[in-house]
Amino acid sequence: MADMSSAAQAAGTAVPGSAAETHLQGPVPVGAPPLSQKATGPVGAALAQYLEKKKPELKTMAERIEASILGAAKATREYCEGDLEAAKNAQDAAKSMRLDLLREAAGGAK
Secondary structure, eight states: OHHHHHHHHHHGGGSOGGGSEEEOOSOOOTTOOOOEEEOOHHHHHHHHHHHHHHHHHHHHHHHHHHHHHHHHHHHHHHHHHHHHHHHHHHHHHHHTOOHHHHHHSTTOOO
């Protein structure tokens, strides 16, 4: 939402020059910049209203995207673990093979 805030402020510069920034009154700590508030203008105000109305939908969309990405990562991890397990099983099976029996079988080299 920070990017939309910047966009709203940039769109808000379509107000008359001196109204683009309002200097607020009040004490300011030493070394701090003066208090001011950027004008939003009609476009910025419309963006703010739109985002406020769409906020629940955007939140739901972000949650669904996050769930999709996490699900894909989990599935990929499970596939990789399955591949490693299959390779281990194949290696174990190869280690347990008795080559002397294969040599004695019909057609085996003696």
